[in-house]
Amino acid sequence: MSNLSGSATGSACAVCGDQSSGKHYGVACCDGCSCFFKRSVRRGSSYACIALAGNCVVDKARRNWCPCCRFQRCLAVGMNAAAVQEERGPRNQQVTQYRHARRQTVQVPSAPSPTAHSQALHFQILAQILVTCLRQAKANEQFALLESCQQDAILQAVWSEIFVLRASHWSLDISAMIEGCGDEQLKRLIFEAQQLKADVLELNFMETLILCRKELAISAQYGIILGSHSNAALVSLARYTLQQSNYLRFGQLLLGLRQLCLRRFDCALSCMFRTVVRDILKTL
Template sequence: MSSFLVAVDYENQLTDFYPDIDDEIKKEYFVGCSDFKQDVNFSQFDLKINDTMDNSNDATCSNENNFALVPVSTSPNSSIKSSSIDEAPRQCVVCDEPTKCYHYDVPSCTGCKTFFRRCLVTGKKYKCQYGGKCDIKKGEDCRGCRFERCLVSGMNAAAIQYPAGVNVEGILENVKQLKRKLIEDNRPIISKMLPTFSETEQRRDINFLLYLEAKQRKLRESEYDPTYLYSVKLRDLLERASELYLADKFEKPSHWPVDQNAIVKKLVEQCQRRKESKSETLSCEMEKKKKLFVAVDLILTVEMAKVLPAFNCLSINDKEVLMKHVVVVNMLLTQSFYSYQMHSDVIILPHGIIPTKLDQQLGRNNPIKWETHCRTVECVKRVALNPEQFVLLKAIIYCHPAVEGLSDEGRNIVDSYHQRYSKTLLQHLQNEMGSAAGASKFAEVISLISTYFHFADKAKQAHLIQVMQMGKERLNCKNKHILFNECMI
C-alpha cells in the first residue's frame, strides 16, 4: 500500500487537535489495515483510545491531497479551510515573493500561477540538473525545482481553466503520479517544505476518521469476540474505555472464509438430533461456538463513537440518547460498505457467511431481513461510496442532531459537528470532482442518511419478529444479549 505523506506530526498534533485524547491513553500505531486502501501514511498516528472519550469555482484535487498551508482551528464550527484564509496572504509559497492573492488554492504570485498553468497545458517537462537541490526562494532559476515546489505546495491542477481540447483527466492523473513519485523518491524539495506546512483541517478530520475506521475493521475481521459485553447495558458500555486500541492484539482466523454449505449441513444434522431427542433445551454446540457478528458490529459501532471529539463533549445522558438513535444505522452502513468492497450484492460477514443465503438453505423466510441485507448494499453500490466518503457519512450520522431527548446543550454540540463533517464532505467532493459535480455527488451521498434510518427501522422490525418466533429454549436470550436487545428496540 503506497502512502502519500501528510505533512503533519500526529504524535504532537493529535492531542492539540483533539484535546480529549491525552498522553496516558496513546498507543502504538495500528498496522493491520493493508486492504483498507487509502493513500494516507497511517504510521504517523500514535493513538490509544480515550477512557471516555478561498475556493476555486471548479476546484478539484486528487485523493492524494494537497499539502496544507495555513494553521487550522479546532472549533467544530470552523470552516473547512482555516479562518486565516479569509485574510490576504503575504508571500508566495513557491518563490517567497510578495503576494496578496490565492491561485489554485494556495497563496501564490502571478508568476508562479502562470508558470504552473503553462507547464500543465503545454505538457513541457523540466528536470533539475542538480538533483532537486535548488533553492527557489533564494532566486535560483530552475524550472524543474520550481514546478516541484508548485506541486508540493498544493497547487490544485483541477482548479485551472484549461483550453478546449486539452485532456484534463490525463493531466490530473499525471499530476497525481508526479506527486506520489516526489514522496516515494524522497526528493530534497519534500524535506525542505515539510516543516513549513501542516495539513488542512479537512484532511486532518478525514485521516483521523480513516484511522479509527481501520482499527474498527481490524477488530471486525479478527478473532475478537467481546462476549463479556453482550450482557452489559448501553450506558455502562459508553462509560467503559473504548476497545479500539486492542486492534493489534487480534489476528484474522486462518480458517476464514468458511464453507457455508458445510455449516448448513451441520446445522441441519444438529436440528434433526434435537427433534429426535424431543428436547427443546438441547444446546447446539455450533451456536455456542459461533461468533455473533451482528452483536460484534453493534459493539464496534459504539466503540468508534466513543473516540469521536463530539461524543467527548456530551453528557452521559446525551451520549446514551444519541447512540440509541444512530447505532443501528451506522452498523448497517458499515456492514453494507464492506460487503460492497467484497463485491457482494448482499451483506456478507467477515468469515464469508451470507446470512440471507443461510436462511434460504435452512428454509427460513424473513422478507424484512432480505430488505435490510440486500437493498442496503444496493444503495452503497449505486452511490459508489469510497472509503473517505464512507467515513465522513458515518461521522455525519453519528452527529445526527434531530434526536428527541437530547439536551439543548448536547444538541448544539452535535449540530456543530454535524455541520463540520457535512462541510468537509462537500468540500472534499468538490475538490475531487469540481463544484457542480461535487455538489451533485454530495446530495447523492447525503440522501443515504434517510435511507439508512429507514433500513434501521426495518432491521428493528425484523429483530422483533425473530424474538416473537423464538422457542422456549431461547427465552434466556433476553438476559444474554441485553445490549443488542436494548439497541434494537
C-alpha cells in the same frame, strides 16, 4: 424462605462477573442473574444453545445472548434450584418437577438443522460487527465531546443506521454472513447502502452527520454542540467531494444518507440486536 443467605455485596457475580448484590440461592450474584435463574426454574424453561455448542461466553455484556449457556452457568457455580422451589411449595414435589425440567433443558437436538446452526453463527458474527461499530462511533472526534450518558442515549436511537452504513462497507467480505442470516429486509438494507460505494472519509463524514443530528440532542445545550458539528461535517463532505471534481457526488451521498435514515430497521434480527446494544453500552 428468603433467597438471600448471608452477605456478599461488593463481590463479583459468580455467573456473569457484574457487581454482586448479595447471596442468592447460595451463590453471590447480581440481581439480573438471580431473577433469570428464579424465572427459569419456576417456569421449567427449556433452552437451546444459540450456537448449538453449549460454550457461549457469559459475561456482563453477553449474558443475555444465550439463555441456555447462562442457565448452565448458574448451575455450574452452585445456584440451588431447590431453594427457588421452596419459596412456593413442598420441596419434594417441586424438586421432582425441577429435575424433570432440567433434563429437558440440557437436551440438545441430536441432529440440528444446518440452517439453524449457520444462522446462529452468522448472528454472533454480525453482533460482533455491531459492537465494533458502536466502539468506532464512540471514538468519533466530535461525538466524543459529549458526556457518556448523552452518547448512549443517541446511540440507542441511531445504532441501526450506524450498523447498516458500516456493515455495508465492511473492510472484509461479509456477504456470506448477511446472506446466511436469512433476513430478507436486512439483506435489502445492506444492498441499498452498498450502492453508495463510499470511501473511508465519506463514511466518517456520514457517520458524524448521523450522530450529530440536532433533533437527537437531549437538551438545548447539546443541541447547539451537535448542530455545529453537523454543519462542520456537511461543509467537510462538500469540500471533499468537490475536490474530487465530482459535483454530483455530494448530492448522491446526502440522498443516500437520507434514505438510510428513513428506513425502519424492523428485520427479524432487530430485537436481538437491540439487546446487544443495550448490554454493550454499559461496558463501553
